[in-house]
Amino acid sequence: MTFNPIRKLLIIGLCTLFAATASAQTFIFTAIPDEDETKLVERFRGVADYLSEELDADVRYIPVKSYAAAVSAFRNNQVQLAWFGGLSGVQARALVPGSQAIAQGEEDQAFYNYFIAHKSTGLDRADTLVDDLRGKTFTFGSKGSTSGRLIPEYHIRQIFGEAPEDVFSRVGFSGNHTRTLRLVESGTYEVGAINYKVWEKELEDGNINTDDVKIIWKTPAYPNYQWSIRGDVDETYGEGFTDRVREALLALDDPKLLESFPRSAFVPASNDDYEPIRSVAEEIGIID
Template sequence: MVIKHLRKWLVSGLLSFSAVTAVQAQTFVFTAIPDEDETKLVERFRGVADYLSEQLDVDVRYIPVKSYAAAVSAFRNNQVQLAWFGGLSGVQARRLVPGSEAIAQGVEDEAFVTYFIANTSTEIEPADSLADLEDNLRGKTFTFGSKGSTSGRLMPEFHLRDTFGEAPESVFSRVGFSGNHTRTLRLVEAGTYEVGALNFQVWEKELADGNIDTDAVQIIWKTPAYPDYQWTIRGDVNERFGEGFKDKVTKALLELGDPALLESFPRSGFIPASNDDYEPIRKTAENIGILD
């Protein structure tokens, strides 16, 4: 009888040990929309992975993706459990994964803006409203960023449609999608496209780093503010990584204070976010037909 109980205890203990080991051995994986050059993103998010691994006491890995759609797909398929999304891609991802939540955003993401920029050869002067630029913009070539970008496509397209009463393809002689904000800047700077729209943070960071030829390109209009980037986490992480894990991730992100890491985003810090914060983005996307 004693041997039987001992055997049962040993088996039970081994199973428990195996379960704990399996949980500890799991890797928490995250990704981010490829809104800038890949080398910059890899450097930034490897730093975030190291920070989260230390704070969460689990193995944390960042995996790069090639497109906004790929980031959403990876989240939907549980290849990643956390993602740094833009406003639109976050809305798309949370629609596909019930129970997922926006948990943190940059301080600057509460009131984000898009810059419309133009090659100086167009001689378009900056204006206070898009309507003031209507005659100067019509017939020009124009590039958005990624098709899934909030600041590089959704919001600029919304304002163009609202102002012109037409689709961008009817306003401009040629419309393109550069793929990311840095590329939009370079294409307009080079004159490949005459006008473009990009994330204001990318412009400001590149300007501060001395990477913009201001004789070749300038800002001609700034959109009204809207909510944008956020960290979104899957709703099933507690089941996979243990009770309270989502709260630990949230706390770690909100307490991220490394100046170099924050500067790489660039953000001054992170603050709490919720799904409700992005209702304006969802409604805008539905309004122009990007979301069904």
Template sequence: MMVSVVLLALASTACSGGSEQAVLRVGGIPDQDSHRLARRYQVFADYLSQQLGVPVEYVPSVDYAAVVTAFSQDELQLAFFGGLTGVQARLQNPGAQAVAQREHDARFHSRFIVREGLAVDSLADLKEQAQGLTITFGSESSTSGHLMPRYFLTQAGIDPDEDFQSLPNFSGSHDLTWQLVQSGSFDVGVLSEDVWNRAVNNGKVDGSKVREFYTTPDYFDYNWTARPELDQVYGEGFSGKLRQALLALNTQEHGAILELFSTEGFIESDNSNYRNIESVARGLGIVR
């Protein structure tokens, strides 16, 4: 047993001249096409490694909850969360901080979509016809694909679990949500404005089969959240360098990275921005 421990210690230090170099592991919620996410985080990891001088590794996750779990188990030190998953991660890890967000994450929206041919043009119309319609959300842990749409539905007098033809479906990702409605599998869906806009702009959406009918009020959403012990693990001042590396991304030098994040840059954030998300989640019984 002692020999095995010594060999492991030697292996961990061999590539760094006798001093272990900690790897920064990054990840994010799998909210869209997995190939796009793999491209996004690989170029991002390469950039971050160059800026911070440490190895950076992208760790993919199978679903939203798995990202929160990986963060809580220190298998991820930095994660791109949605509003709800960020709240969940920080509640489970006191001291974790939301360090940056995209500019439009302070004014994010969900888009409700419907099969073409159905006379639904508002939440009031949806309320009148819900008994004969089916609906799909995204992931159960999605802010824009479930939490906030559920909140706005209840504010309009619609109980998603009681008023539709059947219990809501959960597609697992925003891309699949619009595809399910377009294919006729569900009558109504709701998803992230970023994913919907990109699908429309790229000509993937067939307007003869599916259309948008309602945009929600704005709310805070995605954010980069970092674990609390970064300075102890990677060296004094590391958390500040990380924040600066995120804020330094710009379209002139890093357009490919930013395009994959659907933004022109990141701005500073903090935990207080997501108090309303936590309040809504507690009110709906999603966070206790």
């Protein structure tokens, strides 16, 4: 059987096209939805543009609706890189062998939370959580959040010796830090926990009525947000790709883009940095 020369050229052309497509796969990343979605899309589209240029690759950001969805997308290889909180990063990396935390914000090395209260409580800032909190209504952020749930619950249990449901008259989950702030500011919940970066950014932007809501406690420091990358990206995108992504993130110095996080810079990170988070999550039963 002989091939028509034109047909043969078409087959060669298609094979070349498929090979080129395979070698130029889109590199996709996501982020936990810890703030208003509009802000997140603007921030991470900027990151996608930056990484596309630095990596000379097609890089795309896709938003997700929940922390669990971010972890699932990472596990299922729908995304290869993610901006996780401490807890979601621990959970995601455990599901994908060889995955690494490769960079964190400079401020994420010693992150902390604020507990905030509505003016109607009459609570003032203190060195610890006070017994007057008992019987108040309380909101966490997302159930899968480090600063919105894990760390606040840990300290509530440590200080009161009881579960949050036994300390407060009603416990809720707002979904993200921005909503926690709004719910406490409006008095829908009397007390809540928020990550300090969201509080400070909203305060700087003039979005907090400090007559209605105030900080009542600052937690001890802990490791938090980080960029995590799947353990198989070098097989898919070429040898050394993980190192190239790490180097690009560490080199990111666009003031506007960093301010949108907000972070002053990204610094190296490793899985071992987040062992305290894994331990706390195991201690209070969030992970096995």
